[in-house]
Amino acid sequence: MVEILPKMPKSWNPESKPHKFCPGCGHGLVLKALGQAIDELGIQDRVVFGCDIGCSLLSWDFFNVDTVQTHHGRTTPVMVGIKRANPNLVVVAYMGDGGGYAIGSQHLVNAATRNEKITCILVNNTNYAMTGGQMAPTTMPGQKTETTPYGRDVEETGYPMLGPEMVAAITREGAYAARGSVAKFAQLKKYIKKALENQMAGRGFSFVEALSTCPTNWRTNAAQTWQFIEETMTKYFPLGEFKVPEGKED
């Protein structure tokens, strides 16, 4: 009998597992998709991974690649700097919705407007999970969080942010913007792979938003977690590609 090993992507760091995310957290699945995409493209030796503040920073020892951890949303400009210093590298800015859309949104907007040749992966779980589940820019209307106990009131706090739609609107030709979901793993992996390939081809800004689960702060069991991400979230956050470089459509 051969020795049975866990089927982890080769780019994962096996010594830091089990990883630090909560049971049922979607970060593990997004990072699994990213790891498999890195393996399939064979670029592990030239990837630089930048993680943000929030739950996403728990991925600082996740991969066997060079990793930088920066402040809220600042992972985007740090990755832009690394890419400009050494264009041969493949840089991945990994952030949550709080870091990318609220506190550090100016960096995302400016990097997208300049069409920087980097890949951004933004994980959307509709709340600030690390600080206890407060309302985030992506909290859906009527959704209950710690700071919206009666549900998000759009009269008072506005509507949630639609990131890939915004990036698709402000970027120039050559950019890539898509939204995947951890409930559709193969699709998410395809989007992440296309985003990495778009960067490697030097076409432009590549942005993937990944809808993710947060059973700890949603206070859901496994069945309710799948129901929330597959039915409730996709109603407000449609999946798909919003901007594809010309000639690269499916």
Next chain:
Amino acid sequence: MSTAAAPAYLKKVYTTEVNKGKAVFAIFPGLCKGCGLCKEKCPEGALSWSEKLGVYGTPTVTPDPELCKACGICERVCPDCAIAIIRVDKEK
């Protein structure tokens, strides 16, 4: 890196022969956090809570060998890579 001791989760693995012996369902209790995402995604309803405990002291899952078709959906949706489905090659 190569001199470091093997990670603790490799020490224990529970295997079950499924799909009429054509595949092996392996679960690593040192990785399983008991979230139950795999149990809900199983199209055959073959997974149930096990007596064996995972890394956080929560139950792991065990497959029903009669129902499991070794499709691999549980392996794919596991955020911790705690499940491995190994297809057994036919003897030639």
